[in-house]
Amino acid sequence: MSKVGDEIHADNGSWTFAGDISNVFDAHISKSIPHYSDGEDLIAKISDFFLSKDSVCYDLGTSTGEILFQIAKRQKNKKTTLIGFDCVPEMIAKAREKCAEFPNVSMIEADILDVTLEPCDLVISAYTMQFVKPKNRQMMFDRIYQSLNWGGGFLLFEKVRAPDARFQDMMSILYSNHKAEQGFSPEEILGKTDSLKGIQEPFSTQGNLDLLRRAGFGDIMTVFKYVCFEGFLAIK
Numbered sequence: 110m111s112k113v114g115d116e117i118h119a120d121n122g123s124w125t126f127a128g129d130i131s132n133v134f135d136a137h138i139s140k141s142i143p144h145y146s147d148g149e150d151l152i153a154k155i156s157d158f159f160l161s162k163d164s165v166c167y168d169l170g171t172s173t174g175e176i177l178f179q180i181a182k183r184q185k186n187k188k189t190t191l192i193g194f195d196c197v198p199e200m201i202a203k204a205r206e207k208c209a210e211f212p213n214v215s216m217i218e219a220d221i222l223d224v225t226l227e228p229c230d231l232v233i234s235a236y237t238m239q240f241v242k243p244k245n246r247q248m249m250f251d252r253i254y255q256s257l258n259w260g261g262g263f264l265l266f267e268k269v270r271a272p273d274a275r276f277q278d279m280m281s282i283l284y285s286n287h288k289a290e291q292g293f294s295p296e297e298i299l300g301k302t303d304s305l306k307g308i309q310e311p312f313s314t315q316g317n318l319d320l321l322r323r324a325g326f327g328d329i330m331t332v333f334k335y336v337c338f339e340g341f342l343a344i345k
């Protein structure tokens with residue numbers, strides 16, 4: 110198995126969030142995604158505009174529950190129902206531990222393709238849809254749109270591909286440089302890239318906008334963008 114950084118090992122095309130990764134996940138994602146904590150902070154601040162005391166908010170692919178933890182702290186007077194889903198039991202265990210002080214937060218071990226989303230005011234998907242097989246992705250966007258109350262928000266943060274080959278080359282190099290600056294070795298950077306083959310499939314900005322529009326969203330704005338990472342806010 111190749112080294113991919115932070116004591117994580119993975120084979121070619123075999124990246125997984127299962128196992129011991131949950132112990133080092135928070136550090137790994139902060140180093141791997143530029144301005145990760147700024148994005149997380151922005152998501153929590155944007156939640157102010159959508160959540161009131163009887164609201165339901167879903168976090169799809171919650172990992173260790175960091176985003177819902179930030180929202181729970183920020184919205185502590187509203188007692189909003191916050192529900193995180195992740196298919197990895199070790200992630201859900203960490204997320205429950207992290208959010209234990211907030212009785213309004215539930216962490217559920219489930220595949221997001223199998224869950225029924227109840228009417229809600231905010232859905233968050235941060236760097237998760239890129240791991241949903243392209244053949245299932247539109248269905249997920251359709252379900253999110255259908256579950257949102259009118260005026261509800263969908264915060265979609267993703268790795269995105271560039272609009273053409275020249276830009277993609279530049280963005281890939283900038284991103285590799287970023288990882289090197291974060292302390293990942295060339296072997297780890299290549300090992301991670303190899304491990305994600307066929308597992309992570311980012312769409313372009315336009316590809317994500319097309320998914321959102323086909324689902325029914327008309328009002329969409331980019332709220333975060335850095336090199337190959339983008340955050341969209343779509344309002345029903």
Ligand SMILES: C[S@@+](CC[C@H](N)C(=O)[O-])C[C@H]1O[C@@H](n2cnc3c(N)ncnc32)[C@H](O)[C@@H]1O
Pocket residue numbers: 126138169170171172173174175176194195196197200219220221222234235236237240241
């Ligand atoms: C990159 S991490 C998300 C990080 C997290 N949203 C955050 O910002 O801290 C992707 C997560 O999505 C989960 N995931 C991927 N596909 C899933 C699926 N079909 N159902 C449930 N969880 C899924 C993985 O287990 C992983 O924890």
